Amino acid sequence: MSTTAKAYGTNAAELPLVPLSIERREPTPHDVEIEILYCGVCHSDLHTARNEWKGTIYPCVPGHEIVGRITKVGDHVKKFKVGELAAVGCMVDSCRECEECKQGYEQYCENGFTGTYNAPDKHLNAHTFGGYSQSVVVDEDFVLHVPENLDLAGVAPLLCAGITTYSPLRHWNVGPGKRVGVVGIGGLGHMAIKLAHAMGAYVVVFTTSESKKEDAKRLGADEVVLSNNVEQMQQSQKLDFILDAVSAEHDINAYLHHLKHDGNLTIVGAPENPLPVAVFNLILGRKSFSGSLIGGIAETQEMLDFCGRHDITADIELINMQDINDAYERMLKGDVKYRFVIDMASLKN
Known part of the structure; x- marks a missing residue:
């Protein structure tokens, strides 16, 4: 079972990002559905959208600095409740069986972690779509709690940067x-x-x-x-x-x-x-x-908690989804202090 969601992405390396309609799975027993409120813009998004690292699967919907609010949980979810703030970073799954995963180093999964975008999606027999979209469905083990005291837009880049x-x-x-x-x-x-x-x-x-x-x-x-x-x-x-x-x-x-x-x-x-x-x-x-490559899920939660205690967020410039192509060009020139973040409410316009 799946539903459609609004998103922004591209169908080829040389094309700009445009509105798309993508598939999201209905939450399974261990899944959390999140309405995305803010999504950071990482240089990796640009590299992938333009196939600069090769291997991009199209259509491509980037975004792996996701902050939002939970709208639905599976029957067996224990860590999260509807209405809570939640975040998703660069990974949405891993093999969970290798030594690296067992030690909490999912980012170094011996079988390769599942990226938030441009990775095989075992649920829909397709590939994963990222946070430039209105919602996302992720296994609760790869979802993070967000400190309530932090500015949500400024939290988004914490999930990667x-x-x-x-x-x-x-x-x-x-x-x-x-x-x-x-x-x-x-x-x-x-x-x-x-x-x-x-x-x-x-x-x-x-x-x-x-x-x-x-x-x-x-x-x-x-x-x-x-x-x-x-x-x-x-x-x-x-x-x-x-x-x-x-x-x-x-x-x-x-x-x-x-x-x-x-x-x-x-x-x-x-x-x-x-x-x-x-x-x-x-x-x-x-x-x-x-x-060094990002961090495991437990360490990412530790980082968010640390930032909560010390009132740390990223310095950002908030943009509308419709401005993403201009933001990419500005990012190439270093014209941002220090991270673009998309206000996903703009996707409704």
């Missing part, structure tokens, strides 16, 4: 007494600054833009270094941990050099081409260079 930065910060034990670097101030970087500051770390932000210095301090930076200023880079003290949120090609060695002995640099940005690493930058100091 928030957890993508929170997970490595937690994994590398960022906290009081630690000097932490953040490379880049964008959708990911601005969340990393807020989270690291709230965790009690001394936060050093690296940026190429003089104009972003004051904004970095507003977000929680203790120190701002212009990475294209040789003198400032040489004077900056060593760091315990660096989170690199830059998606463009850049000199990773300049930042590895800033790590203390046994320090780590984790990259969450995704440059299109490989980044050359000078091995002696790692050997001399037993430093490590790693990557």
Whole structure:
């Protein structure tokens, strides 16, 4: 059984996003149906819609930063009730049987997690559609509780940008007494600054833009270094941990050099081409260079609860659904501080 829902998506890589009608399954015994109130706009949405990562299935409805209110629950649902706020991130299922899933690392599922969009939909024998739509139906095990005190529109980007930065910060034990670097101030970087500051770390932000210095301090930076200023880079003290949120090609060695002995640099940005690493930058100091992908469901809930306690949301620009194509073009130019969020009420117009 299925119902139709209004959505925005595209039928080909070279075409704009337009109104579509999509199928949503009727809730099964363990499902939750959510009326989507807000959906964040992630750079992954653009990459997928335009088939830049290849493998996009059309029609494509992006969106994996979903916040809404529960309108229906299956007979066996225990974690949620009708009327409650709820959120959905980048995953809507996983195999649940491999070692990674059993340990709460569904994002590293050995059989591949089911993405919120552009992934096989075992229920409708089709592919999944994302949050640029009026509703979504998801298994309760992949649905999250939303702190009541937070601005809902600002919560949406936490489901991707928030957890993508929170997970490595937690994994590398960022906290009081630690000097932490953040490379880049964008959708990911601005969340990393807020989270690291709230965790009690001394936060050093690296940026190429003089104009972003004051904004970095507003977000929680203790120190701002212009990475294209040789003198400032040489004077900056060593760091315990660096989170690199830059998606463009850049000199990773300049930042590895800033790590203390046994320090780590984790990259969450995704440059299109490989980044050359000078091995002696790692050997001399037993430093490590790693990557990180979102977070598991339990850790994502932990992140939301942390944000609730510290009153953290993303800095956003709220747009109507009808403005999504313009938003994509602006996003390519970096013309947003720091995340677009769609007011899904506009989809009714």
